[in-house]
Amino acid sequence: LEELIPLLKGRPEAEKAQFYFANTNYKQRNYVLSAYYFKQFVDTYPNSPQVEEAQFLRAKSLFRDSPDADLDQTNTTTALETIQDFLNNYTESQFRTEADGMSQQLQRKIESKAFGSAKLYYSLRYNQAAVTALTNFNVQYPGTPYAEQADFLRLAAQYAWAKESIESKQKERFVDAVAIYQHFIDTYPQSKSIRQAQAMYDDSRVEMKRLEALPAEGTAAN
Structure with missing residues:
Protein backbone atom coordinates (compact mmCIF):
# COMPACT_ATOMS: atom_id res chain seq x y z
CA LEU A 1 0.00 0.00 0.00
CA LYS A 119 12.76 11.10 46.07
CA LEU A 120 16.06 9.67 44.82
CA TYR A 121 17.96 12.61 46.36
CA TYR A 122 16.45 11.69 49.73
CA SER A 123 17.24 7.99 49.28
CA LEU A 124 20.86 8.89 48.51
CA ARG A 125 20.94 11.21 51.57
CA TYR A 126 21.57 14.32 49.52
CA ASN A 127 19.31 16.11 51.96
CA GLN A 128 19.76 19.71 50.85
CA ALA A 129 19.10 18.75 47.23
CA ALA A 130 16.14 16.62 48.36
CA VAL A 131 14.51 19.58 50.13
CA THR A 132 14.82 21.71 47.00
CA ALA A 133 13.65 18.98 44.62
CA LEU A 134 10.64 17.98 46.74
CA THR A 135 9.63 21.62 47.23
CA ASN A 136 9.82 22.25 43.50
CA PHE A 137 7.86 19.06 42.82
CA ASN A 138 4.85 20.15 44.86
CA VAL A 139 4.95 23.63 43.35
CA GLN A 140 5.09 22.23 39.83
CA TYR A 141 2.40 19.57 40.38
CA PRO A 142 -0.27 20.96 42.72
CA GLY A 143 -2.94 18.42 43.51
CA THR A 144 -0.71 15.46 42.68
CA PRO A 145 -1.47 12.21 44.56
CA TYR A 146 2.19 12.22 45.63
CA ALA A 147 1.83 15.56 47.46
CA GLU A 148 1.54 14.14 50.99
CA GLN A 149 4.49 11.79 50.57
CA ALA A 150 6.56 14.57 49.01
CA ASP A 151 5.81 16.91 51.92
CA PHE A 152 6.69 14.25 54.49
CA LEU A 153 9.98 13.47 52.75
CA ARG A 154 10.69 17.19 52.53
CA LEU A 155 10.31 17.39 56.32
CA ALA A 156 12.50 14.33 56.81
CA ALA A 157 15.17 15.72 54.50
CA GLN A 158 15.10 19.15 56.16
CA TYR A 159 15.38 17.57 59.61
CA ALA A 160 18.26 15.32 58.51
CA TRP A 161 20.01 18.27 56.86
CA ALA A 162 19.72 20.27 60.09
CA LYS A 163 21.07 17.36 62.15
CA GLU A 164 24.12 16.91 59.92
CA SER A 165 24.88 20.63 59.59
CA ILE A 166 27.63 22.48 61.42
CA GLU A 167 26.39 23.99 64.66
CA SER A 168 26.33 27.58 63.42
CA LYS A 169 23.84 26.59 60.68
CA GLN A 170 21.67 24.22 62.68
CA LYS A 171 19.24 26.62 64.33
CA GLU A 172 17.95 28.18 61.10
CA ARG A 173 17.58 24.73 59.55
CA PHE A 174 15.67 23.37 62.51
CA VAL A 175 13.43 26.44 62.33
CA ASP A 176 12.71 25.53 58.70
CA ALA A 177 11.97 21.94 59.75
CA VAL A 178 9.44 23.18 62.29
CA ALA A 179 7.77 25.34 59.63
CA ILE A 180 7.54 22.37 57.24
CA TYR A 181 6.07 20.26 60.04
CA GLN A 182 3.40 22.89 60.74
CA HIS A 183 2.47 22.93 57.05
CA PHE A 184 2.38 19.13 56.98
CA ILE A 185 0.03 18.66 59.96
CA ASP A 186 -2.21 21.52 58.82
CA THR A 187 -2.51 19.99 55.36
CA TYR A 188 -2.62 16.30 56.31
CA PRO A 189 -4.02 16.06 59.87
CA GLN A 190 -4.99 12.40 59.35
CA SER A 191 -1.70 11.31 57.79
CA LYS A 192 -0.30 7.91 58.74
CA SER A 193 3.08 9.64 59.08
CA ILE A 194 1.96 12.07 61.82
CA ARG A 195 3.78 10.18 64.59
CA GLN A 196 7.09 10.22 62.70
CA ALA A 197 6.59 13.86 61.81
CA GLN A 198 5.83 14.68 65.45
CA ALA A 199 9.05 12.98 66.58
CA MET A 200 11.10 15.11 64.16
CA TYR A 201 9.27 18.23 65.31
CA ASP A 202 9.84 17.47 68.99
CA ASP A 203 13.54 16.83 68.48
CA SER A 204 13.86 19.98 66.37
CA ARG A 205 12.36 22.02 69.22
CA VAL A 206 14.76 20.42 71.72
CA GLU A 207 17.71 21.17 69.44
CA MET A 208 16.59 24.79 68.97
CA LYS A 209 16.45 25.31 72.75
CA ARG A 210 19.87 23.72 73.13
CA LEU A 211 21.35 25.95 70.45
CA GLU A 212 19.72 29.06 71.93
CA ALA A 213 21.42 28.29 75.27
CA LEU A 214 24.88 28.19 73.72
CA PRO A 215 27.13 31.24 74.07
CA ALA A 216 27.12 33.42 70.95
CA GLU A 217 29.99 32.67 68.54
CA GLY A 218 30.97 33.88 65.12
CA THR A 219 29.11 32.13 62.36
CA ALA A 220 31.10 29.78 60.19
CA ALA A 221 30.44 28.97 56.54
CA ASN A 222 28.91 25.59 55.73
Missing part, protein backbone atom coordinates in the same frame (compact mmCIF):
# COMPACT_ATOMS: atom_id res chain seq x y z
CA GLU A 2 2.83 2.42 0.81
CA GLU A 3 4.15 2.02 -2.75
CA LEU A 4 0.70 2.76 -4.19
CA ILE A 5 0.14 6.07 -2.37
CA PRO A 6 2.50 8.13 -4.60
CA LEU A 7 0.86 6.60 -7.68
CA LEU A 8 -2.55 7.76 -6.48
CA LYS A 9 -1.47 11.36 -5.98
CA GLY A 10 -4.03 13.74 -7.42
CA ARG A 11 -6.72 11.07 -7.62
CA PRO A 12 -9.80 10.88 -5.33
CA GLU A 13 -8.62 7.55 -3.94
CA ALA A 14 -5.39 9.05 -2.58
CA GLU A 15 -6.99 10.60 0.49
CA LYS A 16 -8.71 7.40 1.55
CA ALA A 17 -5.58 5.34 0.86
CA GLN A 18 -3.36 7.55 2.98
CA PHE A 19 -5.76 7.48 5.93
CA TYR A 20 -6.12 3.71 5.57
CA PHE A 21 -2.34 3.28 5.50
CA ALA A 22 -1.87 5.32 8.68
CA ASN A 23 -4.67 3.41 10.38
CA THR A 24 -3.20 0.07 9.32
CA ASN A 25 0.07 0.99 11.01
CA TYR A 26 -1.86 1.94 14.14
CA LYS A 27 -3.73 -1.37 14.21
CA GLN A 28 -0.43 -3.21 13.74
CA ARG A 29 0.95 -1.28 16.76
CA ASN A 30 3.52 0.55 14.68
CA TYR A 31 2.78 3.65 16.72
CA VAL A 32 5.74 5.77 15.69
CA LEU A 33 4.84 5.20 12.03
CA SER A 34 1.12 5.72 12.53
CA ALA A 35 1.73 9.02 14.34
CA TYR A 36 3.93 10.13 11.46
CA TYR A 37 1.46 9.12 8.75
CA PHE A 38 -1.58 10.58 10.51
CA LYS A 39 0.27 13.90 10.75
CA GLN A 40 1.19 13.62 7.09
CA PHE A 41 -2.47 12.98 6.28
CA VAL A 42 -3.59 16.08 8.21
CA ASP A 43 -0.93 18.22 6.55
CA THR A 44 -1.87 16.95 3.10
CA TYR A 45 -5.66 17.01 3.51
CA PRO A 46 -6.43 19.75 6.06
CA ASN A 47 -10.05 20.01 4.86
CA SER A 48 -10.77 16.29 4.91
CA PRO A 49 -13.80 15.17 6.94
CA GLN A 50 -11.44 12.66 8.57
CA VAL A 51 -9.02 15.27 9.90
CA GLU A 52 -10.49 15.21 13.41
CA GLU A 53 -10.21 11.43 13.61
CA ALA A 54 -6.70 11.54 12.17
CA GLN A 55 -5.65 14.14 14.76
CA PHE A 56 -7.11 11.98 17.50
CA LEU A 57 -5.44 8.81 16.24
CA ARG A 58 -2.13 10.62 15.95
CA ALA A 59 -2.47 11.67 19.59
CA LYS A 60 -3.48 8.12 20.53
CA SER A 61 -0.47 6.71 18.66
CA LEU A 62 1.84 8.95 20.69
CA PHE A 63 -0.01 7.93 23.85
CA ARG A 64 0.52 4.25 23.03
CA ASP A 65 4.21 4.90 22.37
CA SER A 66 4.75 6.58 25.74
CA PRO A 67 7.43 4.70 27.75
CA ASP A 68 7.15 3.31 31.28
CA ALA A 69 7.27 5.85 34.11
CA ASP A 70 10.84 4.95 35.15
CA LEU A 71 12.22 5.82 31.69
CA ASP A 72 12.87 9.17 30.03
CA GLN A 73 9.54 10.95 29.57
CA THR A 74 10.34 13.19 26.58
CA ASN A 75 7.95 11.21 24.36
CA THR A 76 5.29 11.32 27.05
CA THR A 77 5.54 15.11 27.18
CA THR A 78 5.15 15.27 23.39
CA ALA A 79 2.10 12.98 23.57
CA LEU A 80 0.55 15.08 26.33
CA GLU A 81 1.04 18.29 24.37
CA THR A 82 -0.48 16.71 21.26
CA ILE A 83 -3.52 15.49 23.19
CA GLN A 84 -3.97 18.92 24.76
CA ASP A 85 -3.83 20.53 21.31
CA PHE A 86 -6.53 18.12 20.18
CA LEU A 87 -8.73 18.95 23.18
CA ASN A 88 -8.27 22.67 22.57
CA ASN A 89 -9.08 22.42 18.87
CA TYR A 90 -12.01 19.99 19.10
CA THR A 91 -13.94 21.01 22.20
CA GLU A 92 -17.06 19.09 21.16
CA SER A 93 -15.33 16.01 19.74
CA GLN A 94 -16.83 12.57 20.14
CA PHE A 95 -13.31 11.48 21.15
CA ARG A 96 -13.03 14.05 23.95
CA THR A 97 -13.76 11.69 26.86
CA GLU A 98 -11.12 9.22 25.72
CA ALA A 99 -8.63 12.01 25.05
CA ASP A 100 -9.22 13.41 28.55
CA GLY A 101 -8.55 9.98 30.02
CA MET A 102 -5.30 9.63 28.07
CA SER A 103 -4.22 13.09 29.19
CA GLN A 104 -4.77 12.23 32.85
CA GLN A 105 -2.85 8.96 32.53
CA LEU A 106 0.13 10.70 30.93
CA GLN A 107 0.06 13.47 33.52
CA ARG A 108 0.22 10.89 36.31
CA LYS A 109 3.09 9.14 34.56
CA ILE A 110 5.07 12.39 34.31
CA GLU A 111 4.32 13.13 37.97
CA SER A 112 5.49 9.64 38.95
CA LYS A 113 8.77 10.15 37.11
CA ALA A 114 9.29 13.60 38.65
CA PHE A 115 8.49 12.35 42.14
CA GLY A 116 10.83 9.39 41.73
CA SER A 117 13.64 11.72 40.68
CA ALA A 118 13.06 14.03 43.67
Whole structure:
Protein backbone atom coordinates (compact mmCIF):
# COMPACT_ATOMS: atom_id res chain seq x y z
CA LEU A 1 0.00 0.00 0.00
CA GLU A 2 2.83 2.42 0.81
CA GLU A 3 4.15 2.02 -2.75
CA LEU A 4 0.70 2.76 -4.19
CA ILE A 5 0.14 6.07 -2.37
CA PRO A 6 2.50 8.13 -4.60
CA LEU A 7 0.86 6.60 -7.68
CA LEU A 8 -2.55 7.76 -6.48
CA LYS A 9 -1.47 11.36 -5.98
CA GLY A 10 -4.03 13.74 -7.42
CA ARG A 11 -6.72 11.07 -7.62
CA PRO A 12 -9.80 10.88 -5.33
CA GLU A 13 -8.62 7.55 -3.94
CA ALA A 14 -5.39 9.05 -2.58
CA GLU A 15 -6.99 10.60 0.49
CA LYS A 16 -8.71 7.40 1.55
CA ALA A 17 -5.58 5.34 0.86
CA GLN A 18 -3.36 7.55 2.98
CA PHE A 19 -5.76 7.48 5.93
CA TYR A 20 -6.12 3.71 5.57
CA PHE A 21 -2.34 3.28 5.50
CA ALA A 22 -1.87 5.32 8.68
CA ASN A 23 -4.67 3.41 10.38
CA THR A 24 -3.20 0.07 9.32
CA ASN A 25 0.07 0.99 11.01
CA TYR A 26 -1.86 1.94 14.14
CA LYS A 27 -3.73 -1.37 14.21
CA GLN A 28 -0.43 -3.21 13.74
CA ARG A 29 0.95 -1.28 16.76
CA ASN A 30 3.52 0.55 14.68
CA TYR A 31 2.78 3.65 16.72
CA VAL A 32 5.74 5.77 15.69
CA LEU A 33 4.84 5.20 12.03
CA SER A 34 1.12 5.72 12.53
CA ALA A 35 1.73 9.02 14.34
CA TYR A 36 3.93 10.13 11.46
CA TYR A 37 1.46 9.12 8.75
CA PHE A 38 -1.58 10.58 10.51
CA LYS A 39 0.27 13.90 10.75
CA GLN A 40 1.19 13.62 7.09
CA PHE A 41 -2.47 12.98 6.28
CA VAL A 42 -3.59 16.08 8.21
CA ASP A 43 -0.93 18.22 6.55
CA THR A 44 -1.87 16.95 3.10
CA TYR A 45 -5.66 17.01 3.51
CA PRO A 46 -6.43 19.75 6.06
CA ASN A 47 -10.05 20.01 4.86
CA SER A 48 -10.77 16.29 4.91
CA PRO A 49 -13.80 15.17 6.94
CA GLN A 50 -11.44 12.66 8.57
CA VAL A 51 -9.02 15.27 9.90
CA GLU A 52 -10.49 15.21 13.41
CA GLU A 53 -10.21 11.43 13.61
CA ALA A 54 -6.70 11.54 12.17
CA GLN A 55 -5.65 14.14 14.76
CA PHE A 56 -7.11 11.98 17.50
CA LEU A 57 -5.44 8.81 16.24
CA ARG A 58 -2.13 10.62 15.95
CA ALA A 59 -2.47 11.67 19.59
CA LYS A 60 -3.48 8.12 20.53
CA SER A 61 -0.47 6.71 18.66
CA LEU A 62 1.84 8.95 20.69
CA PHE A 63 -0.01 7.93 23.85
CA ARG A 64 0.52 4.25 23.03
CA ASP A 65 4.21 4.90 22.37
CA SER A 66 4.75 6.58 25.74
CA PRO A 67 7.43 4.70 27.75
CA ASP A 68 7.15 3.31 31.28
CA ALA A 69 7.27 5.85 34.11
CA ASP A 70 10.84 4.95 35.15
CA LEU A 71 12.22 5.82 31.69
CA ASP A 72 12.87 9.17 30.03
CA GLN A 73 9.54 10.95 29.57
CA THR A 74 10.34 13.19 26.58
CA ASN A 75 7.95 11.21 24.36
CA THR A 76 5.29 11.32 27.05
CA THR A 77 5.54 15.11 27.18
CA THR A 78 5.15 15.27 23.39
CA ALA A 79 2.10 12.98 23.57
CA LEU A 80 0.55 15.08 26.33
CA GLU A 81 1.04 18.29 24.37
CA THR A 82 -0.48 16.71 21.26
CA ILE A 83 -3.52 15.49 23.19
CA GLN A 84 -3.97 18.92 24.76
CA ASP A 85 -3.83 20.53 21.31
CA PHE A 86 -6.53 18.12 20.18
CA LEU A 87 -8.73 18.95 23.18
CA ASN A 88 -8.27 22.67 22.57
CA ASN A 89 -9.08 22.42 18.87
CA TYR A 90 -12.01 19.99 19.10
CA THR A 91 -13.94 21.01 22.20
CA GLU A 92 -17.06 19.09 21.16
CA SER A 93 -15.33 16.01 19.74
CA GLN A 94 -16.83 12.57 20.14
CA PHE A 95 -13.31 11.48 21.15
CA ARG A 96 -13.03 14.05 23.95
CA THR A 97 -13.76 11.69 26.86
CA GLU A 98 -11.12 9.22 25.72
CA ALA A 99 -8.63 12.01 25.05
CA ASP A 100 -9.22 13.41 28.55
CA GLY A 101 -8.55 9.98 30.02
CA MET A 102 -5.30 9.63 28.07
CA SER A 103 -4.22 13.09 29.19
CA GLN A 104 -4.77 12.23 32.85
CA GLN A 105 -2.85 8.96 32.53
CA LEU A 106 0.13 10.70 30.93
CA GLN A 107 0.06 13.47 33.52
CA ARG A 108 0.22 10.89 36.31
CA LYS A 109 3.09 9.14 34.56
CA ILE A 110 5.07 12.39 34.31
CA GLU A 111 4.32 13.13 37.97
CA SER A 112 5.49 9.64 38.95
CA LYS A 113 8.77 10.15 37.11
CA ALA A 114 9.29 13.60 38.65
CA PHE A 115 8.49 12.35 42.14
CA GLY A 116 10.83 9.39 41.73
CA SER A 117 13.64 11.72 40.68
CA ALA A 118 13.06 14.03 43.67
CA LYS A 119 12.76 11.10 46.07
CA LEU A 120 16.06 9.67 44.82
CA TYR A 121 17.96 12.61 46.36
CA TYR A 122 16.45 11.69 49.73
CA SER A 123 17.24 7.99 49.28
CA LEU A 124 20.86 8.89 48.51
CA ARG A 125 20.94 11.21 51.57
CA TYR A 126 21.57 14.32 49.52
CA ASN A 127 19.31 16.11 51.96
CA GLN A 128 19.76 19.71 50.85
CA ALA A 129 19.10 18.75 47.23
CA ALA A 130 16.14 16.62 48.36
CA VAL A 131 14.51 19.58 50.13
CA THR A 132 14.82 21.71 47.00
CA ALA A 133 13.65 18.98 44.62
CA LEU A 134 10.64 17.98 46.74
CA THR A 135 9.63 21.62 47.23
CA ASN A 136 9.82 22.25 43.50
CA PHE A 137 7.86 19.06 42.82
CA ASN A 138 4.85 20.15 44.86
CA VAL A 139 4.95 23.63 43.35
CA GLN A 140 5.09 22.23 39.83
CA TYR A 141 2.40 19.57 40.38
CA PRO A 142 -0.27 20.96 42.72
CA GLY A 143 -2.94 18.42 43.51
CA THR A 144 -0.71 15.46 42.68
CA PRO A 145 -1.47 12.21 44.56
CA TYR A 146 2.19 12.22 45.63
CA ALA A 147 1.83 15.56 47.46
CA GLU A 148 1.54 14.14 50.99
CA GLN A 149 4.49 11.79 50.57
CA ALA A 150 6.56 14.57 49.01
CA ASP A 151 5.81 16.91 51.92
CA PHE A 152 6.69 14.25 54.49
CA LEU A 153 9.98 13.47 52.75
CA ARG A 154 10.69 17.19 52.53
CA LEU A 155 10.31 17.39 56.32
CA ALA A 156 12.50 14.33 56.81
CA ALA A 157 15.17 15.72 54.50
CA GLN A 158 15.10 19.15 56.16
CA TYR A 159 15.38 17.57 59.61
CA ALA A 160 18.26 15.32 58.51
CA TRP A 161 20.01 18.27 56.86
CA ALA A 162 19.72 20.27 60.09
CA LYS A 163 21.07 17.36 62.15
CA GLU A 164 24.12 16.91 59.92
CA SER A 165 24.88 20.63 59.59
CA ILE A 166 27.63 22.48 61.42
CA GLU A 167 26.39 23.99 64.66
CA SER A 168 26.33 27.58 63.42
CA LYS A 169 23.84 26.59 60.68
CA GLN A 170 21.67 24.22 62.68
CA LYS A 171 19.24 26.62 64.33
CA GLU A 172 17.95 28.18 61.10
CA ARG A 173 17.58 24.73 59.55
CA PHE A 174 15.67 23.37 62.51
CA VAL A 175 13.43 26.44 62.33
CA ASP A 176 12.71 25.53 58.70
CA ALA A 177 11.97 21.94 59.75
CA VAL A 178 9.44 23.18 62.29
CA ALA A 179 7.77 25.34 59.63
CA ILE A 180 7.54 22.37 57.24
CA TYR A 181 6.07 20.26 60.04
CA GLN A 182 3.40 22.89 60.74
CA HIS A 183 2.47 22.93 57.05
CA PHE A 184 2.38 19.13 56.98
CA ILE A 185 0.03 18.66 59.96
CA ASP A 186 -2.21 21.52 58.82
CA THR A 187 -2.51 19.99 55.36
CA TYR A 188 -2.62 16.30 56.31
CA PRO A 189 -4.02 16.06 59.87
CA GLN A 190 -4.99 12.40 59.35
CA SER A 191 -1.70 11.31 57.79
CA LYS A 192 -0.30 7.91 58.74
CA SER A 193 3.08 9.64 59.08
CA ILE A 194 1.96 12.07 61.82
CA ARG A 195 3.78 10.18 64.59
CA GLN A 196 7.09 10.22 62.70
CA ALA A 197 6.59 13.86 61.81
CA GLN A 198 5.83 14.68 65.45
CA ALA A 199 9.05 12.98 66.58
CA MET A 200 11.10 15.11 64.16
CA TYR A 201 9.27 18.23 65.31
CA ASP A 202 9.84 17.47 68.99
CA ASP A 203 13.54 16.83 68.48
CA SER A 204 13.86 19.98 66.37
CA ARG A 205 12.36 22.02 69.22
CA VAL A 206 14.76 20.42 71.72
CA GLU A 207 17.71 21.17 69.44
CA MET A 208 16.59 24.79 68.97
CA LYS A 209 16.45 25.31 72.75
CA ARG A 210 19.87 23.72 73.13
CA LEU A 211 21.35 25.95 70.45
CA GLU A 212 19.72 29.06 71.93
CA ALA A 213 21.42 28.29 75.27
CA LEU A 214 24.88 28.19 73.72
CA PRO A 215 27.13 31.24 74.07
CA ALA A 216 27.12 33.42 70.95
CA GLU A 217 29.99 32.67 68.54
CA GLY A 218 30.97 33.88 65.12
CA THR A 219 29.11 32.13 62.36
CA ALA A 220 31.10 29.78 60.19
CA ALA A 221 30.44 28.97 56.54
CA ASN A 222 28.91 25.59 55.73
